[in-house]
Amino acid sequence: MRIAYCTICSSNYLAYARTLHASLRAAGEDAPFFLFLADEVSGRFDASLLGFPCIETRDLPIPNHFDMAMRYSVMEMNTAVKPFALDWLMEEQGFDAVVYLDPDILVQRPLAHVHAALEQGAEMVLTPHLLAPLDDDFQPDDIAIMRSGTYNLGFCAFRRTPGARALLGWWARQLETRCIVDLKEGLFVDQRFMDMAPGFVAGTAILRHPGYNLAYWNLAHRPVTEGQGGYLAAGEPLHFTHFSGVVPGERGIFSKHQNRFGVAELGGLTPIFHAYHDALLAHAELGGVEVARLPYAYGALANGVAVSGAMRRVYGALRQGGATPYAAAFDADLSPWVTLAPGIGAPGIGAPGIGAPITRLMAEFHDKRPDLQRVFPLTTPEGREGYAAWFAEKGFRESGTPAPLVARHAALARPQPGRAERPPGLDIHGYLRAESGLGAAVRRQVMAARAAGIPGEAFSLPAAQFDDAVVPPFPIATQNPRHDCALFHINADRAVNLPSEVAPDRLAGRYRIGFWAWELSRLPDAWMGAFDHLDEVWAPSEFSARAFARRTAKPVRVMPNVVEMPPILEKAQARAALALPAEPLLFLTGFDAHSFMARKNPMGAVRAFLDAFPPGPDSPQLVVKCLGRGDMRALQELAARDARLHLIERVLTPAEVTALQGAVDGFISLHRSEGFGLWLAECMAQGLPVLATGYSGNMDYMTPGNSMPIPFELVRVGPGEYPEGSGQWWAEPDHDAAVAGLRALASDAALRARLGEAAREAIRAHSSAEAVGARMAARLAEIRSEA
Numbered sequence: 001m002r003i004a005y006c007t008i009c010s011s012n013y014l015a016y017a018r019t020l021h022a023s024l025r026a027a028g029e030d031a032p033f034f035l036f037l038a039d040e041v042s043g044r045f046d047a048s049l050l051g052f053p054c055i056e057t058r059d060l061p062i063p064n065h066f067d068m069a070m071r072y073s074v075m076e077m078n079t080a081v082k083p084f085a086l087d088w089l090m091e092e093q094g095f096d097a098v099v100y101l102d103p104d105i106l107v108q109r110p111l112a113h114v115h116a117a118l119e120q121g122a123e124m125v126l127t128p129h130l131l132a133p134l135d136d137d138f139q140p141d142d143i144a145i146m147r148s149g150t151y152n153l154g155f156c157a158f159r160r161t162p163g164a165r166a167l168l169g170w171w172a173r174q175l176e177t178r179c180i181v182d183l184k185e186g187l188f189v190d191q192r193f194m195d196m197a198p199g200f201v202a203g204t205a206i207l208r209h210p211g212y213n214l215a216y217w218n219l220a221h222r223p224v225t226e227g228q229g230g231y232l233a234a235g236e237p238l239h240f241t242h243f244s245g246v247v248p249g250e251r252g253i254f255s256k257h258q259n260r261f262g263v264a265e266l267g268g269l270t271p272i273f274h275a276y277h278d279a280l281l282a283h284a285e286l287g288g289v290e291v292a293r294l295p296y297a298y299g300a301l302a303n304g305v306a307v308s309g310a311m312r313r314v315y316g317a318l319r320q321g322g323a324t325p326y327a328a329a330f331d332a333d334l335s336p337w338v339t340l341a342p343g344i345g346a347p348g349i350g351a352p353g354i355g356a357p358i359t360r361l362m363a364e365f366h367d368k369r370p371d372l373q374r375v376f377p378l379t380t381p382e383g384r385e386g387y388a389a390w391f392a393e394k395g396f397r398e399s400g401t402p403a404p405l406v407a408r409h410a411a412l413a414r415p416q417p418g419r420a421e422r423p424p425g426l427d428i429h430g431y432l433r434a435e436s437g438l439g440a441a442v443r444r445q446v447m448a449a450r451a452a453g454i455p456g457e458a459f460s461l462p463a464a465q466f467d468d469a470v471v472p473p474f475p476i477a478t479q480n481p482r483h484d485c486a487l488f489h490i491n492a493d494r495a496v497n498l499p500s501e502v503a504p505d506r507l508a509g510r511y512r513i514g515f516w517a518w519e520l521s522r523l524p525d526a527w528m529g530a531f532d533h534l535d536e537v538w539a540p541s542e543f544s545a546r547a548f549a550r551r552t553a554k555p556v557r558v559m560p561n562v563v564e565m566p567p568i569l570e571k572a573q574a575r576a577a578l579a580l581p582a583e584p585l586l587f588l589t590g591f592d593a594h595s596f597m598a599r600k601n602p603m604g605a606v607r608a609f610l611d612a613f614p615p616g617p618d619s620p621q622l623v624v625k626c627l628g629r630g631d632m633r634a635l636q637e638l639a640a641r642d643a644r645l646h647l648i649e650r651v652l653t654p655a656e657v658t659a660l661q662g663a664v665d666g667f668i669s670l671h672r673s674e675g676f677g678l679w680l681a682e683c684m685a686q687g688l689p690v691l692a693t694g695y696s697g698n699m700d701y702m703t704p705g706n707s708m709p710i711p712f713e714l715v716r717v718g719p720g721e722y723p724e725g726s727g728q729w730w731a732e733p734d735h736d737a738a739v740a741g742l743r744a745l746a747s748d749a750a751l752r753a754r755l756g757e758a759a760r761e762a763i764r765a766h767s768s769a770e771a772v773g774a775r776m777a778a779r780l781a782e783i784r785s786e787a
Contacts, residue, residue, distance in 0.1 A: 429459045
């Protein structure tokens with residue numbers, strides 16, 4: 001059995017990792033040893049001097065690596081990458097089993113019992129924190145141990161089996177966003193999840209030998225003595241000691257995490273304790289570099305501003321986790337931390353009767369301090385005023401808030417220049433990095449503004465529901481916006497709390513325009529407050545604009561989404577690139593499960609296709625592009641039974657989406673409602689004939705002369721089918737008309753060509769960057785003339 005040992009640490013813990021490695025070798029363990037560095041070498045030390053492989057965790061297959069590095073403290077990050085590292089050693093390096101040891105472990109004897117358990121069929125080996133109660137008056141006690149987890153994950157071992165790898169996969173998914181210390185929520189980094197492991201993996205071995213994982217939490221039950229063959233714990237051979245909480249150079253402290261033992265009470269452990277300190281000192285320098293002083297690579301934003309614990313927690317609250325490049329995760333823009341706390345922060349700076357504004361950063365720090373909660377309740381204006389004053393005097397220092405963020409908070413109280421004092425232009429705010437329709441829409445609107453020569457800059461907002469993985473084709477600004485108009489691509493449901501989405505000093509002193517998409521005919525009552533933060537609303541279609549205009553006297557204007565006009569692709573080449581069949585007629589339908597399946601109605605398109613074309617060698621085929629985490633089982637079952645259905649569930653790059661749209665012969669959308677219908681418009685821009693429900697936002701650009709609008713009847717939105725859908729109506733497309741339309745398109749190449757050519761010209765006139773940019777410039781000129 002090929003076994004590997006490994007540990008994880010950041011650069012400042014390299015002395016610990018080297019001491020662990022040396023103790024393994026001294027104990028006779030000669031299996032390969034790997035260090036996973038939750039940090040970056042970046043030329044700061046010579047990793048070749050370590051004497052063992054050093055793998056930076058950013059090089060592991062962790063899609064969320066930089067998002068995790070930003071949301072987690074250094075301890076949380078070191079524990080969060082553990083299942084990824086263990087699985088990599090088995091899956092990519094081919095080891096049959098892997099033993100993990102924390103870097104602050106000292107090995108005294110070979111881990112023979114671990115090897116034996118793995119060789120005898122154990123899939124996983126764990127050690128409990130305790131084998132008996134801690135019934136004295138010291139800390140940690142039994143309750144503290146229960147809160148941190150039954151098993152100490154400073155040690156674990158896995159054998160490469162389907163069950164063990166499935167557990168590692170589940171564990172890894174949990175640790176992408178939940179590897180935190182939050183005892184109220186029952187979370188303690190990676191450990192609490194493994195309480196479930198014996199139930200999940202039948203082959204779990206619980207190693208109860210007292211000589212394994214001796215530490216401050218169980219030393220009371222395992223006194224150390226010296227025997228003929230070495231040290232013993234509770235009379236059994238001592239195999240390894242876990243020096244959690246040892247402080248190098250502080251020989252008067254056994255562990256900073258407990259109060260049960262002073263150094264004088266260690267008994268037989270005393271010589272081992274001092275030998276461990278000696279070993280740490282011997283490994284303190286690496287090639288002349290004092291490793292304990294090395295700063296954490298993920299301890300600062302991209303511009304060098306230090307990241308505090310409260311800043312990390314705010315970051316995590318604003319994002320659901322996902323593939324995020326370094327530039328997005330460690331963005332130098334400080335605005336997210338000075339947005340107002342939802343439900344606590346004042347709706348506007350200086351509004352009467354509400355107390356001082358409380359930012360997300362201030363609220364996060366308050367949430368972790370029961371003493372502040374008692375003295376300054378944020379439910380009252382007086383409490384907010386008192387807390388704001390305390391935070392300005394002491395809170396910034398106690399929370400470790402970096403100086404630039406302190407200055408940004410102070411700027412919130414200063415008056416902002418008025419519109420007349422600002423240069424003309426349009427600063428655009430939105431989910432610029434999001435892999436979503438909202439992200440694509442705002443990126444394209446920035447390009448339209450640039451095409452029209454409108455001065456302005458682009459400002460990115462964190463996308464709570466989507467991956468921040470897109471790198472826009474233009475710079476993202478981090479300084480405060482300068483121009484007289486601001487456009488916020490934030491839908492009404494979130495614009496209700498606009499000062500919690502956008503820093504208040506980016507709202508004041510500007511003409512504020514909201515760009516809202518909405519797919520039903522009436523704006524919900526719950527979102528009416530969004531109008532209070534804006535001077536005007538832009539809508540992507542007449543359908544959406546009518547829904548908004550019915551609820552406000554403020555200006556509402558139609559500003560179409562921008563649709564790129566790509567060159568017409570050669571179908572055979574596009575199909576080959578996507579592994580699609582070369583010969584048959586191909587239709588396409590697509591949907592984002594984030595947008596609610598009932599509204600997109602993909603099964604309606606699939607059923608119409610199946611009823612239109614019986615199976616056979618000459619039958620057309622259907623490509624179904626899915627995105628999101630909705631219930632795909634019905635589609636998957638159909639695709640498994642019918643080879644004509646091609647399900648694409650992976651995320652496609654923008655270039656692949658364009659290729660997919662260019663590879664097919666027609667697009668189907670039997671939606672129940674659309675705010676605009678971006679995929680419909682994109683396919684029309686590719687010169688495709690589009691068959692779609694003749695209702696809602698797509699009717700701004702679809703006509704019988706350039707597409708196939710399908711008749712419908714209005715039906716009630718069903719319970720739970722769409723947010724705020726109660727009492728609303730949408731379309732139920734005519735199934736028979738859709739079947740007839742598909743057959744007509746399939747049988748008439750000339751019809752497909754005529755509709756496709758007309759469709760492309762219609763989108764060019766309505767939604768090209770040039771057309772929308774000119775429309776934006778004209779409206780901005782009107783706004784200034786009316787001022």
